[in-house]
Amino acid sequence: MSALELVGVSKEHPGPVAALRSVTVTVRTGEFTAIVGPSGSGKSTMLAIAGTLERPTTGSVRVAGLVVDGLPDRALAGVRASRIGFVFQQFFLVPTLTALDNVATGLLYRGVPAAQRRRAAADALAEVGLSGRAGHRPAELSGGECQRVAIARALAGRPAIILADEPTGSLDSAASAGILGLLAELNRGGATILVVTHNPEIAGAASRVIRLRDGRIEHDSEAA
Amino acid sequence: MKPLSCPAAGPPPRLPVSRLRAADTWPLALLGLVSRPARAALSAVGVALGIATMVAVLGVSGSSRAQLVAQIDALGTNLLTVAPGQSFGGQDVTLPPSAPAMVARIGPVIGASAIGDVNAQVYRNDRISAANTNAITVYSADTGLLRTLQGQLARGSFLNAATARYPAVVLGTDAAAALGVDRTGVLLWLGHRWFGVIGIMRRLPLAPELDRTALIGYPVAQRLLHATAAPVQIYVRANPASIAAVAAVLPATADPAAPQNVSVDDPITALTARADASVAFRELFLALGAVALLVGGVGIANVMVIAVLERRAEIGLRRALGARRLHVAVQFACEATLLAGCGGVAGAVLGGFATAVYAAARHWDAVVPVPVLLAAAGIALLVGAVAGLYPSLRAARLVPAEALRLG
Numbered sequence: 135m136s137a138l139e140l141v142g143v144s145k146e147h148p149g150p151v152a153a154l155r156s157v158t159v160t161v162r163t164g165e166f167t168a169i170v171g172p173s174g175s176g177k178s179t180m181l182a183i184a185g186t187l188e189r190p191t192t193g194s195v196r197v198a199g200l201v202v203d204g205l206p207d208r209a210l211a212g213v214r215a216s217r218i219g220f221v222f223q224q225f226f227l228v229p230t231l232t233a234l235d236n237v238a239t240g241l242l243y244r245g246v247p248a249a250q251r252r253r254a255a256a257d258a259l260a261e262v263g264l265s266g267r268a269g270h271r272p273a274e275l276s277g278g279e280c281q282r283v284a285i286a287r288a289l290a291g292r293p294a295i296i297l298a299d300e301p302t303g304s305l306d307s308a309a310s311a312g313i314l315g316l317l318a319e320l321n322r323g324g325a326t327i328l329v330v331t332h333n334p335e336i337a338g339a340a341s342r343v344i345r346l347r348d349g350r351i352e353h354d355s356e357a358a
Numbered sequence: 359m360k361p362l363s364c365p366a367a368g369p370p371p372r373l374p375v376s377r378l379r380a381a382d383t384w385p386l387a388l389l390g391l392v393s394r395p396a397r398a399a400l401s402a403v404g405v406a407l408g409i410a411t412m413v414a415v416l417g418v419s420g421s422s423r424a425q426l427v428a429q430i431d432a433l434g435t436n437l438l439t440v441a442p443g444q445s446f447g448g449q450d451v452t453l454p455p456s457a458p459a460m461v462a463r464i465g466p467v468i469g470a471s472a473i474g475d476v477n478a479q480v481y482r483n484d485r486i487s488a489a490n491t492n493a494i495t496v497y498s499a500d501t502g503l504l505r506t507l508q509g510q511l512a513r514g515s516f517l518n519a520a521t522a523r524y525p526a527v528v529l530g531t532d533a534a535a536a537l538g539v540d541r542t543g544v545l546l547w548l549g550h551r552w553f554g555v556i557g558i559m560r561r562l563p564l565a566p567e568l569d570r571t572a573l574i575g576y577p578v579a580q581r582l583l584h585a586t587a588a589p590v591q592i593y594v595r596a597n598p599a600s601i602a603a604v605a606a607v608l609p610a611t612a613d614p615a616a617p618q619n620v621s622v623d624d625p626i627t628a629l630t631a632r633a634d635a636s637v638a639f640r641e642l643f644l645a646l647g648a649v650a651l652l653v654g655g656v657g658i659a660n661v662m663v664i665a666v667l668e669r670r671a672e673i674g675l676r677r678a679l680g681a682r683r684l685h686v687a688v689q690f691a692c693e694a695t696l697l698a699g700c701g702g703v704a705g706a707v708l709g710g711f712a713t714a715v716y717a718a719a720r721h722w723d724a725v726v727p728v729p730v731l732l733a734a735a736g737i738a739l740l741v742g743a744v745a746g747l748y749p750s751l752r753a754a755r756l757v758p759a760e761a762l763r764l765g
Contacts (some may be wrong), residue, residue, distance in 0.1 A: 214376070245379055
């Protein structure tokens with residue numbers, strides 16, 4: 135079963151500037167896919183479209199079996215809330231909340247009661263190895279720990295796919311290695327991961343690497 | 359390229375729903391404010407000042423009004439006097455002896471007391487020349503007169519059911535001074551008999567005409583001095599709310615046979631003074647408070663617009679986590695409302711405090727009506743909701759991917 139399907143997806147910005155040109159990709163459940171490519175190649179645009187944060191100019195997107203083309207904003211929000219987990223380079227943690235509450239935020243828009251959110255958050259924190267830091271605020275955590283919290287937030291809702299945009303972009307090499315190990319471990323546990331990265335180590339660890347250039351797929355390790 | 363489509367057979371899959379629980383809405387708004395406490399406090403100051411101004415204006419004017427009402431009440435807005443007037447032909451007339459009792463039966467009348475003429479003079483002793491009357495008038499009085507006039511005694515006691523039957527006299531302040539009496543127990547030569555002084559009244563602001571009188575009981579006046587039972591003046595205390603109605607029925611009640619001969623002193627002048635005093639300048643200050651509130655509201659809108667720009671990343675993140683546009687709009691609208699609400703509460707407290715301090719400085723009782731406080735909080739919330747409308751719509755309109763990129 136596919137966790138994500140992009141069929142003939144193009145994205146043009148006013149100009150016109152083509153960020154993506156007829157990209158077709160299927161990410162199967164359980165895959166660990168890395169999208170690599172030079173800056174401006176369309177990696178982040180592809181991730182945003184895959185995550186329904188942006189609509190393609192043409193083409194179709196299916197997330198966990200659901201065709202999202204033309205869905206209204208509220209339905210797209212529902213898709214993101216229930217089927218997609220995001221991890222960003224800048225972590226985007228709320229500084230006034232503890233690690234546990236930051237993770238619980240991942241379930242805020244599912245209509246889940248607070249106590250249940252916190253239980254799921256505690257489980258997710260345990261998965262990323264940060265149970266002992268649940269009560270700490272982001273300022274008290276290292277960069278690597280912050281990103282682990284962000285990953286736990288993405289995991290908390292048990293999404294069909296985790297989309298990560300440069301998850302090691304703000305980390306030193308040791309912390310990057312830790313995050314890479316965590317992603318690989320989560321993948322071994324069954325999580326489907328699509329990661330946009332410049333980090334060759336992540337690309338090396340992924341089960342599949344897609345190289346983009348000028349909005350087109352230049353190379354897909356699976357196709358090769 | 360063939361687009362993706364749902365399978366032709368079977369029902370379409372149910373769309374997942376994004377839902378923010380109502381119980382999470384306000385904590386979320388609070389989180390936004392506590393993240394930037396200094397800014398939140400400063401932006402709430404405008405609303406707080408506006409609300410404080412309005413509460414203080416209403417509180418001070420309310421306290422002032424209450425004070426004025428008490429003063430005016432002391433001067434007699436709920437005191438009416440009934441006296442025999444003149445007949446159509448210009449002759450002096452008298453009130454029927456039953457008039458005080460009849461007047462007392464009027465529903466809103468709290469108390470009615472009468473004084474009656476006594477054909478006698480009072481002297482310090484029996485050696486004083488008859489011409490040296492000191493201009494003191496002797497009246498017979500109801501035992502409830504002092505209470506009706508809300509008067510007080512400087513010495514001794516007022517007439518009661520017992521002393522009203524015996525040669526006992528109560529002196530007004532001026533009468534006591536003129537007679538050189540400063541204590542009870544002194545005997546006075548009144549109507550060619552000895553009367554014992556049992557009380558000396560303080561000044562009666564409501565009936566200064568009684569300050570130079572000697573008051574004796576009705577029974578003793580009739581028995582020993584052959585006084586008539588016809589009252590010369592009836593003092594009537596009535597419920598302030600019904601004063602006009604009582605005034606209207608007094609003539610016919612006091613003298614049903616000849617109401618035109620009854621003179622009623624009405625308190626219209628005092629009532630007018632009360633009404634004038636209660637509104638003077640209040641509108642002006644309320645308008646100033648409203649302007650301050652408006653400026654406060656604009657300040658909140660301004661701060662929220664800046665917050666939307668600063669928090670694009672957070673907005674993008676929330677959208678990525680599954681927030682709908684509505685959820686983002688609600689979050690910012692609630693933040694603005696909460697901000698203004700906090701300002702409103704602070705303003706209400708400040709206004710109440712200012713009222714209390716001002717009232718205390720003037721030795722008034724502070725009066726801040728609860729409806730004013732509730733209205734202040736309501737207005738503040740409304741200002742916040744209106745101020746938050748535009749910023750929240752701006753926040754909701756942000757494209758998530760763009761918000762994340764720019765944030």
